[in-house]
Amino acid sequence: xxxxxxxxxxxxxxxxxxxxxxxxxxxxxxxxxxxxxxxxxxxxxxxxxxxxxxxxxxxxxxxxxxxxxxxxxxxxxxxxxxxxxxxxxxxxxxxxxxxxxxxxxxxxxxxxxxxxxxxxxxxxxxxxxxxxxxxxxxxxxxxxxxxxxxxxxxxxxxxxxxxxxxxxxxxxxxxxxxxxxxxxxxxxxxxxxxxxxxxxxxxxxxxxxxxxxxxxxxxxxxxxxxxxxxxxxxxx
Numbered sequence: 001x002x003x004x005x006x007x008x009x010x011x012x013x014x015x016x017x018x019x020x021x022x023x024x025x026x027x028x029x030x031x032x033x034x035x036x037x038x039x040x041x042x043x044x045x046x047x048x049x050x051x052x053x054x055x056x057x058x059x060x061x062x063x064x065x066x067x068x069x070x071x072x073x074x075x076x077x078x079x080x081x082x083x084x085x086x087x088x089x090x091x092x093x094x095x096x097x098x099x100x101x102x103x104x105x106x107x108x109x110x111x112x113x114x115x116x117x118x119x120x121x122x123x124x125x126x127x128x129x130x131x132x133x134x135x136x137x138x139x140x141x142x143x144x145x146x147x148x149x150x151x152x153x154x155x156x157x158x159x160x161x162x163x164x165x166x167x168x169x170x171x172x173x174x175x176x177x178x179x180x181x182x183x184x185x186x187x188x189x190x191x192x193x194x195x196x197x198x199x200x201x202x203x204x205x206x207x208x209x210x211x212x213x214x215x216x217x218x219x220x221x222x223x224x225x226x227x228x229x230x231x232x233x234x235x236x
Contacts, residue, residue: 004145006061006079013054013086020047020093044097051090058083075144 027040062083066076 004148006058006065009054009058009061010079010082010086013051013058016047016051016054017086017089017093020044020051020097023047024093024096048090048094048097051093055083055086055090058086071144072147075147 023040023044027037027044030037030040062076062079065071065079066073071079
């Protein structure tokens with residue numbers, strides 16, 4: 001199975017964030033030693049812009065995956081938490097970059113302690129679902145891939161069932177067409193037979209009428225012959 005593009009982008013984004021943190025620490029060390037930091041500053045600005053673009057891409061990929069039901073709602077929530085974590089990390093890194101000499105880890109610790117005092121939700125300490133609690137990143141990814149594979153298998157099975165039903169429907173349709181053709185042939189045969197029967201009936205009636213007429217003529221002729229015989233027969 002091809003790697004999930006969201007996780008591939010997420011991995012590269014995390015690496016960029018880590019690189020930015022290292023570069024900021026290096027810049028701060030240079031400043032404390034009085035060394036030039038202009039080259040590092042340009043590099044950090046470029047990396048921060050790249051980080052911003054990657055986070056925007058992750059948001060777009062996540063929105064597309066959720067809207068097209070490519071992932072479960074639970075997985076969508078988990079990815080949103082990871083994305084929120086990245087957004088917060090980006091904000092911290094940007095603050096660290098603008099705050100002369102401040103270390104990224106110190107800013108993060110300060111933000112967490114201030115939020116804890118206010119009782120505000122801490123994006124770094126989101127409630128992890130039971131299904132993924134205690135699992136590493138690779139294990140979570142494997143779990144998600146397994147879920148996706150199971151969904152794919154279910155879709156394949158459903159597609160196979162639909163294909164079989166479609167094939168059965170086509171076979172039934174073909175059989176009905178054949179039956180209709182047979183019925184049409186029988187109807188034509190019955191119609192032809194009926195026409196022949198009517199023709200033969202007319203012939204029989206005609207012959208019967210002719211026979212009756214001939215019989216009457218014979219009777220009349222016999223009567224005429226008898227009359228003639230009687231008329232010419234000598235009387236004693």
